[in-house]
Amino acid sequence: LPAGFPKAVCPREEEEEEEEYRRPVTFTLGNEILGLGPESEFQNPDADVYMHFLMSHCCYDAIPTSCKLVIFDISLEIKKAFVALVANGVRAAPLWDSKMQSFVGMLTITDFINILHRYYRSPLVQIYELEEHKIETWREVYLQGSFKPLVYISPSDSLFDAVYSLIKHKIHRLPVIEPVSGNVLHILTHKRILKFLHIFGSTIPKPHFLKKTVQELCIGTFRDLAVVPETAPIYTALEIFVDRRVSALPVINDAGQVVGLYSRFDVIHLAAQKTYNNLDISVREALQQRSICLEGVLTCYPHEPMEDIIDRIAKEQV
Numbered sequence: 001l002p003a004g005f006p007k008a009v010c011p012r013e014e015e016e017e018e019e020e021y022r023r024p025v026t027f028t029l030g031n032e033i034l035g036l037g038p039e040s041e042f043q044n045p046d047a048d049v050y051m052h053f054l055m056s057h058c059c060y061d062a063i064p065t066s067c068k069l070v071i072f073d074i075s076l077e078i079k080k081a082f083v084a085l086v087a088n089g090v091r092a093a094p095l096w097d098s099k100m101q102s103f104v105g106m107l108t109i110t111d112f113i114n115i116l117h118r119y120y121r122s123p124l125v126q127i128y129e130l131e132e133h134k135i136e137t138w139r140e141v142y143l144q145g146s147f148k149p150l151v152y153i154s155p156s157d158s159l160f161d162a163v164y165s166l167i168k169h170k171i172h173r174l175p176v177i178e179p180v181s182g183n184v185l186h187i188l189t190h191k192r193i194l195k196f197l198h199i200f201g202s203t204i205p206k207p208h209f210l211k212k213t214v215q216e217l218c219i220g221t222f223r224d225l226a227v228v229p230e231t232a233p234i235y236t237a238l239e240i241f242v243d244r245r246v247s248a249l250p251v252i253n254d255a256g257q258v259v260g261l262y263s264r265f266d267v268i269h270l271a272a273q274k275t276y277n278n279l280d281i282s283v284r285e286a287l288q289q290r291s292i293c294l295e296g297v298l299t300c301y302p303h304e305p306m307e308d309i310i311d312r313i314a315k316e317q318v
Helices: 027-034 049-055 078-088 109-119 127-132 135-143 159-168 190-203 234-244 264-273 283-288 306-316
Strands: 092-097 102-108 173-177 184-189 248-252 258-263
Touching: 049 159, 049 190, 078 092, 078 109, 078 135, 078 264, 092 135, 092 184, 102 109, 102 173, 109 135, 109 234, 109 264, 159 173, 159 190, 184 190, 190 306, 234 248, 234 264, 234 283, 248 283, 258 264, 258 283
Parallel strands: none
Antiparallel strands: 092 102, 173 184, 248 258
């Protein structure tokens, strides 16, 4: 481990009794955060149930008893870092700067996609030359001096604050850092918070809007869907990921039928398979080369109630 590197995993100790965490937030703020108008379907007497639930639980509550956490020093070569992400089955890692003795950012699959998209067809830089680049080199080139402070949260902060940070900063991963020791305890995601809410949701009243369909609630994307033809090259999928900022693309055949799903996580496997030098292979070929066999595409329908869809998402862990 680099000098001064804090222990990333430490025994969970009994928490000292603290004053009850309170924050004077009204449901109006909740609507504002979620981008909902005053006439929204969620503006019902029982619609603030989830908000109060999230406010009454801290981030530490949502940390699993056992989980894997990978941390990289920014002096590590980019190629080794992405291979390590695949080998450990994780999608992101906090970045440690030994000189500053602090965490300075996150390395995610988005970085890998941006690297491939930026340099694959560049006449000045060969993609294989990037293999020797260090993480800090990529950060300097990509960020070009516009370094932003790492967005993180304390384990004692509420899950409502975590949701607020994820939405406000438009990020998918939020490190939970213990303020005294500086240890990273976990990386919170939308998926983890939804799972926590799903597990303990039976202990709170269910809002009436859960019985309504996704179409009635206007949740989801129903127009201008981002899709990729199965015959398109992988590079086309990367362009869509960068331009549309989506996490997965339905793969369609010539008849417009969905035949698969190509996600950001599929892209990271190019590093492990060392196939990122050929991004002109079709999406269909890339899906066939998957090391993990997936049983079709998980779907839902506009007429299904929101409650059923949340159950499906949580149980299938998507």
